[in-house]
Amino acid sequence: MRDLVEQGRRVVEVDAEDLPLHCPTGRKAGFSDHPRVFLPIETKGEILCPYCGTLYRLKASLKARGH
Numbered sequence: 001m002r003d004l005v006e007q008g009r010r011v012v013e014v015d016a017e018d019l020p021l022h023c024p025t026g027r028k029a030g031f032s033d034h035p036r037v038f039l040p041i042e043t044k045g046e047i048l049c050p051y052c053g054t055l056y057r058l059k060a061s062l063k064a065r066g067h
Contacts, residue, residue: 001025011055014041021056023049 001018004011014021021039034051041047046057 006055009053009055011057014056014058021047023052023054023056 001015002013004013012025018025019042021041022036023039024033024036034049037049037051039047039049039056041056041058046055048055
């Protein structure tokens with residue numbers, strides 16, 4: 001995973017080892033700010049967390065292989 005900020009929004013690039021994806025990820029302080037929710041990112045390649053608004057995006061190399 002790699003954290004970015006785009007237009008004031010937190011964006012997290014997701015690797016294959018991060019799947020199945022859930023938010024919060026537990027990677028940083030505040031990981032218990034909302035209930036854990038699993039996010040089906042594989043279909044569209046990106047998804048917003050309905051609780052915190054973090055945008056999760058599959059790395060381009062994963063989308064190209066169809067994962």
